[in-house]
Amino acid sequence: MKLKDKVAIVTGAASGFGRAIAETFAGEGASVVVADINGAGAEEVARAISNSAVSANVDVTRREDVEAMIASAVSNFGGLDILVNNAGYTHVNQPLMDVSEEEFDRTFAVNVKAIYLATLTAVPVLRARGGGVIINTASTAGLRPRPGLTWYNGSKGAAVTLTKSMAVELAPENIRVNAICPVIGETGMLERFMGVPDTPENRAKFLATIPMGRMSRPADIAGAALYLASPEAEFVTGVALEVDGGRCV
Numbered sequence: 001m002k003l004k005d006k007v008a009i010v011t012g013a014a015s016g017f018g019r020a021i022a023e024t025f026a027g028e029g030a031s032v033v034v035a036d037i038n039g040a041g042a043e044e045v046a047r048a049i050s051n052s053a054v055s056a057n058v059d060v061t062r063r064e065d066v067e068a069m070i071a072s073a074v075s076n077f078g079g080l081d082i083l084v085n086n087a088g089y090t091h092v093n094q095p096l097m098d099v100s101e102e103e104f105d106r107t108f109a110v111n112v113k114a115i116y117l118a119t120l121t122a123v124p125v126l127r128a129r130g131g132g133v134i135i136n137t138a139s140t141a142g143l144r145p146r147p148g149l150t151w152y153n154g155s156k157g158a159a160v161t162l163t164k165s166m167a168v169e170l171a172p173e174n175i176r177v178n179a180i181c182p183v184i185g186e187t188g189m190l191e192r193f194m195g196v197p198d199t200p201e202n203r204a205k206f207l208a209t210i211p212m213g214r215m216s217r218p219a220d221i222a223g224a225a226l227y228l229a230s231p232e233a234e235f236v237t238g239v240a241l242e243v244d245g246g247r248c249v
């Protein structure tokens with residue numbers, strides 16, 4: 001097992017990419033804190049994983065929630081080795097002038113501030129273990145932006161830059177920091193990204209921009225996260241790994 005005896009936290013883990021990451025990590029031997037603002041959903045996933053998981057009802061933009069999430073890993077499993085900042089939010093695909101200030105603030109709070117809060121709280125615990133891994137779910141939007149998602153694109157660009165800067169600063173402490181950049185995926189936020197109903201015709205417009213001809217799937221992202229969290233990637237840090245079927249080429 002690639003993550004035997006490791007302790008992981010996965011945010012946004014009640015569904016989509018986060019759920020697949022949590023389940024994959026548990027299947028590879030990790031104990032997992034399944035964290036999500038949807039507390040009932042997080043509890044359901046943790047129950048399905050069974051004894052190797054606990055749930056945490058967390059708003060990743062609130063410091064007290066994040067501190068409680070990290071404390072849960074310590075109290076239930078004795079520490080923390082892997083933090084996956086996967087929770088994400090987007091405004092609806094629309095002209096940049098039409099996005100409200102409230103939507104802008106929420107997008108940057110979930111996609112950027114949450115990384116800040118989790119880092120402040122988790123790094124001391126990772127230091128106590130002699131190192132660890134932080135994985136941030138960014139997006140191809142931060143590397144090759146689509147129109148209509150300007151402010152979301154900016155938040156994911158920030159996540160990529162933060163990942164690289166964190167990686168350099170934390171490397172001497174044996175804390176690796178990487179990002180995963182999925183292309184548009186089959187998750188609950190799909191229609192918000194598309195800005196139109198999820199019909200075969202509308203999907204076809206997005207699929208035409210992906211050389212491999214399909215959207216990303218939770219299993220694709222979980223596989224990438226497993227690699228980055230595992231000993232196989234012990235010399236990999238500061239990478240924004242494109243899991244995108246060739247979208248960014």
